[in-house]
Amino acid sequence: MQTAIATVSIAGTLDEKLEAIAAAGFTNVEIFENDLLSFNGSPADVKRIVADLGLRIVTFQPFRDFEGLPEPQRGRAFARAERKFDVMQELGCDLLLVCSSVAPDAIGGIDRAAADFHELGERAAARGLRVGYEALAWGRHVNDYRDAWEVVRRADHRAIGLVLDSFHALVRKTDLKAIRAIPEDRIFLVQIADAPLLDMDYLSWSRHFRCLPGQGDLAVDDFMDALQATGFGGLLSLEIFSDRFRAGSARAVAVDGHRSLLFMLDKLRRHAGGSLPGVVALPNRAVCHGVEFVEFAVDDSFQPGFETLLRGLGFRRSGRHRSKTVSRWSQGGVNLVLNAEKEGFAHSYLAAHGPSVCALALRVEDAEATMARARSLLDQSYTGRIGPGELRIPALRGVGGSLLYFVDHRSAALWETDFNPVSDEGETLAAGLARIDHVQQSMPYVEMLTWLLFYTSLLDVAKAPMLEVLDPGGIVHSQVVQTADGALRLVLNASQSRRTLSAQFLDGIVGSGVQHLAFATDDIFATVERLKAAGVDLLPIPENYYDDLEAKGLASEEIDRLRRLDILYDRDGAAEYRQAYTKSLSEGFFFEIVERRNYAGFGAVNAPIRLAAQTRFARRPPPI
Secondary structure (H helix, E strand, C coil), X not given: CEEEEEHHHCCCCHHHHHHHHHHCCCCEEEEEHHHHHCCCCCHHHHHHHHHHCCCEEEEEEEECCCCCCCCCHHXXXXXXXXXXXXXXXXXXXXXXXXXXXXXXXCCCCHHHHHHHHHHHHHHHHHCCCEEEEECCCCCCCCCCHHHHHHXXXXXXXXXXXXXXXXXXXXXXXXXXXXXXXXXXXHEEEEEECECCCCCCCHHHHHHHHCECCXXXXXXXXXXXXXXXXXXXXXXXXXXXXXHHHHXXXXXXXXXXXXXXXXXXXXXXXXXXXXXXXXXXXXXXXXXXXXXXXEEEECCCCCHHHHHHHHHHCCCEEEEEECCCCEEEEEECCEEEEEECCCCCHHHHHHHHHCCEEEEEEEEECCHHHHHHHHHHCCCCEECCCCCCCCCCCCEEECHHHCEEEEEECCCCHHHHHHEEECCCCCCCCCCCEEEEEEEEEECXXXXXXXXXXXXXXXXCCEECCCEEEEECCEEEEEEEEEXXXXXXXXXXXXXXXXXXXXXXXXXXXCCCEEEEEEEEECCHHHHHHHHHHCCCCECCCCHHHHHHHHHHCCCHHHHHHHHHHCCEEEEEXXXXXXXXXXXXXXXXXXXXXXXXXXXXXCCHHHHHHHHHHHHHHHCCCCCC
């Protein structure tokens, strides 16, 4: 299949859009009419720009309200079409997309529409052009691809073909079986878009909330399976109307678009049995076994207080880097790395963002295969300075410019090669923290879909339904991606409000990043008792919260114990979840302690309580 993208999918002027599309590796582009109308130049100028960028214009679109019109409107519609044909010939484009009419004076009838398209086909063919007909989900008389195909079939003209659009078919929940019977040579163009499941009119849904394949909830893979059954090998193009994308970077969205098509087609190839003409095979998505370490960029003013907190949490210094001012802190299966180097990546990250998480390392089945897939998906690799005898750890640029390292599962080479063990740190009483339960990253709202696609296309993870969490300052959108066994859980948070704690965190560290780490324990009561005894300052929870727990059927003794230790509680059937939080540290970063008993979620019902408590505390943050 040949891939393309419509200029309407990204922000900017037409020339800016074309440059971004070419830079993302596309070779084909659809020109949206409004982009051309607002361009300060002629269609011939656009043709030259496109050619200089190595692009090819494959479609000019859309042409609206054409079929089924009475006279004299019908005659004027054909005159309009002729003018569009003139523009197309100046652009060097041979396909005009006609969408089904929404005109109030349009008259229904398949045969009437087919007759109009037959005549339009005659006029197009005389110029060496073609016309594709698309059913809009809100079309006045034709709003189903099956009716559009019947119009094309009855028009019976070689210059008239069908345009299929996944959005229009899927939001109406149209049966996809009929696609399989359409001759592939009669499909002139396929447009792809995903979207979240929303309860709204089709027009508003389409114009504001489309997204790239894999970023939404529509059955795009089922649509592609039906298309593949036709043997279609023609143009597959992204057409994305999105307020979020219009507010984002044109280059970033274009790269995401290319990545989404590579990911989608690779899934289609696998479903088809391992090979598909024109589709490049990618390495498998990386099987992830958890977080190997979390690296903090720290400075001399922050590090002493942070180390005191880590000791209070039950961590001990277990290693020192052989040649750098870097230390390893461990407890159970958790490794934290504190990097206080005065040069290099961590130092640059510290200068830009302040003390914060600058890198995550994931344990994967095969680090080199993971990097090979990442390169195929256009992810940005990173190579830093490696000292004599040090281990090279493959890495990508991650959220907020941080790094995402990959280490082979079961390999201890990192700690054995780069670190000397420490045995003279004195005794630290472990608090029972066994592993990293989840990592929460905050980011601008316009970036959230980018990182969702980044993780789901690269790693063998699934996304959970999007949640909306009530913060005292507004709504926080929360998206979880996780492995089937829960070895890796990533929580992506974003808000359109500037007043939420998530947004304030972004202001504090000047960009996206890890806002909190959650550690798992098998006995949260014992763990929190130890933390309090060690002087760890935990987030106070309002008394009113515990009064309400009686409705969950808890015994008064347990409620009193939860209240005394500032532990939050949730239940889902027989599954239970308990969680506690430290007070916020530098710029709103904090730790969470959780105990899961067959519980799959993240205590979403408690999030407003926690956020309100953190908001009260944020008004008077203590020194670290």
